[in-house]
Each structure stands twice: as C-alpha cells, then as structure tokens.
Amino acid sequence: MATSFHDLFSRLRPGASAHAAGIARGYGATTARTITATDGLTRLRCASLLKPLYAWAAAEHLDTARWAEHAEPAVVVSSNADTLGLWLSVGPHVILDGIARRTGVAWSPPSADLSRFGSVEVAADEVATAYAALAQAALAGDPVADTVLGWMRQVGAGQTFGAREVAGVADAAVKCGWYGAADETTLRTHAVVVLPQAGTDVTVAVALTAQPYTVEKDRQVYRDNVAKGLPVEDVHEAAGGELLRGLLATTLRELGAV
Template sequence: MSFDELLRDLQEGASAQAAGIRRGYGGPPARAVSVRSGLARLRCASLLKPLYAWVTAAHYPDYERWRRHAEPAVVVSSNADTLNLWLAVGPGVILDDIYRRTGVGWALPNGDLSRFGSVEVAADEVATAYAALAQTAAAGDPVAGTILGWMREVTGEQQFGAREALRSSEAGIKCGWYGAPDEAVLRTHAVAVLPRGGTRVTVVVGMTAQPYTDPREREIYRARVTEGLPVEGEHEKVAGGLLRGLMLNTLTELGHRRAS
C-alpha cells in the first residue's frame, strides 16, 4: 500500500508522519524521504528514551548506576527509570546534549518539566538523531553501541511487529505509545535502526496520532494506565497496521535491500 493510500483515508483529526535516512561512508549516496499528514509536530511519548539514555551516561559518575536506569528505560520502556535519568541530569542539559551530538534541537515541554514524553518532534528530526546515534556507535563509541544493543532486545508487543514488517531480525527498535488525558488521540510511534555494516546506516520512523474519542474506551484505557497495566494491545488495534505501513513504505523509498 502506497503512502497516498495510507494517508488519504485517515480519519478527521488524525496525524501521521514517516521519515527515513540512508547514509554512510563507502555506500551509495545519502538519501532521505519524509511524508506528513496533519500536525507538523507530535508529542514523542517514549520514542526518545534511547537518546536520553545515550547522553545522560556522561553525567553519571557511576556507570552501574546509570546502567541500572538506562537499560530498562530502553529495553522495557520503563517510565520510572527514564524519569530518574531525566530529572537527575536535567531536561535542559539532556536536550542541549542531544543537539550538540546530533544537530537536532528540541524544546522543553510546556508546563510540568517532569513530563519527558511531552517533547514535540517531527519524524525527520527523529530519523536524523538516530542516524547520528548509529554512526557514533559504528565509530566505536561504547555507550552508543550499548544503546543500540539494548534496542535490539526490545521484543514482543513493545515493538509493534516492526521487525517482522521490515524483515530485519537484527534491527534496533524503540516505540512510544500513550494517550494523555488532555488528548482525543492515541499516539503510537516507532523508530528502527537497521544494520548495514561500517558507518552505513538506515533509519526509518513512523509516527501516528489516531482519534480515540469513545468515552467508554477512554475510561478503560485511563484505568489501565493508572493501574500500571499494559495498553499496547489498544494501540495495536488503533494504529498498528498504519504504523507498519508507513515504516515499510519508507524503507522501500530509501532503496534499502531487505532480507528475503
């Protein structure tokens, strides 16, 4: 299904974005693709957790203490551990460091600065930042390499079938999913870093905000969130197919050779 087919049937009030980057020394010319329908920027949910983990390592004098929080923040998307990193180092410092390392600048969320998932991003920015992370890992940065290794450990419902859709069992995946009380949508996002060898890298990103207005469904969703129960299944129902379609089309447009 083409981008046009995926996007033209979006419900009123929905937003969707996709972006990808293919680049690296010794490979074909750099290539990028992006598409958007709806809002130009979306709240990031947990999509940036590996980037937060990457830049906070330098601010922890104790590596094991950093790892104790960074690993679950990436592998199982632990909000409590992410919040520890976010507040211990400081959101301004974290976002400034991401800008310094990747060239991508994001603003602090309005209001409560403890809400790390309220940073607003665009898919092409996310792709650029993760490409920088991947190429830094390829150049020998041990922390960046560790982060990508953890992304390859993300499994089950938390990767929304992205590896299977992209046919890359070794892809590093991170997804973000949430529906805040002040929103009438569910946000479901994903980034995939595909191995290519050397400093070559391919990154694809899909981001969606799908209407979620049924009062009863919203009540059940909020109750599950409050009780700490998983809600990935609801996000899969609302946006899983769209998310995978956006990512697969992006990979195809980049001309990346997928395993058969």
C-alpha cells in the first residue's frame, strides 16, 4: 500500500519537522495541481537548496565568464565557496530581489550574518513555486534558466539522496541541500526535483526535513568534519534519507507524475 503524508508524519520523532510540496502546471492540456503538507516548524533554513535560483538571479549582474565560473560548481557540486562568490559579489538583497521579481516568491536574507546564504528560511510551497518559474522560463527560451536547469541534471548521485530514483526519470533536474549548524539540534536535508515535460508544462516536487541530532559527541564530530571539508552526506542519509524519499514519492504520486 502506498505511503501517505499522514503515515510519514506519524513516524516523526519529537522535535522533527517535515515539509512536502508539489506543482504541476502548464499552458496546454495539463490541469494545474498543487500539493502542500507540513508537520512541525512552518519555515526551515534552506541549506543549499536555493543555489540554482541564486545562480539564475546573479547572472544579470556579472559578466558571462565570471558568472559561469562560479555558478556551475555552485549548482553541479554544491560548492559553498563558489556560491559565496555569487552571493557576496552581487549582494544577498540583490539576489533575493531578483528571485522575487522572476518568481513572485520573496525571501529575506538572514539578519545575523548576511554571508550565511543557507540560513534563508523557506517553506516547501515557496520553493516549489520558485522552481516551477525557473523551469517554465527555461522552456520558454530563457538561456540562463535553461543553463541552470541543465546543470541540475548533472548533479551526481552522491548528492541527490536517491531523488532521481524516486522520480523514475534518469535526467530529472535535482538539487539538494544538507547542513546542521552549531546553533541547531537538527540536521536539515532538503531536495527539489524538476521533471522534464513537453511544451511549457512543468512538474516540481520539494521535500524539506529537519531531523533531531542531539547527541553532543556526534554533533562535534559532524562539525569537525564540516570544518575539514569532509563529506557528511552519509550522516544526512542515515538521519533523513528515507523520509526525504518518502515525501518526494508521495508528492509525485499525488501530482499524478508517478
């Protein structure tokens, strides 16, 4: 029997949060459909989930070569250094204003430290709306949006937490974000999937998770590994991978995409 959002949420540990959202829409025969489900906090820090949107908005403010030099690794391998190269040189307010102009979704930069691009707080339905706008812009002929979406198709399996397998589409555009800050007692693991469609039709699924991570010894090892630049995806997979895939699968099923 297929898993429901109720089933997934009923298994959450105390202190956990989970969001799911999806959009299917288009000018042609597609009937517009939206899905939203939330348990726990209504907004979560975005980790690296928004990097493709940052890249899209930054392009108009940089020469093409410099933009591509930083934007491609920011999306394809989730490079934090290259994301900062865009985020700080263009400016957080400018990038977020650019996203709002293109998508209708307005986010605010973190107030404590503007350099923390991953501390922007979002809801899953907002993320789905923004990525649907990116995808439709690409399909309508926006060359920058098309390039960014192409980079999302190149994101390696080691950074997708099985999202493409859930979608059942080998060339689905995917971006994930994962982090657990020192001031948090959760690990955040997020994903967005954009399915290839015909015409200007798009299907987008988003899952956001924040799983409790309260053992101080484990948290210290995690922070040490992050500081050394070591990968921590396996920790996020253990904490939230199954939940993330369940949320994506349920969303795509409710959208009629799988």
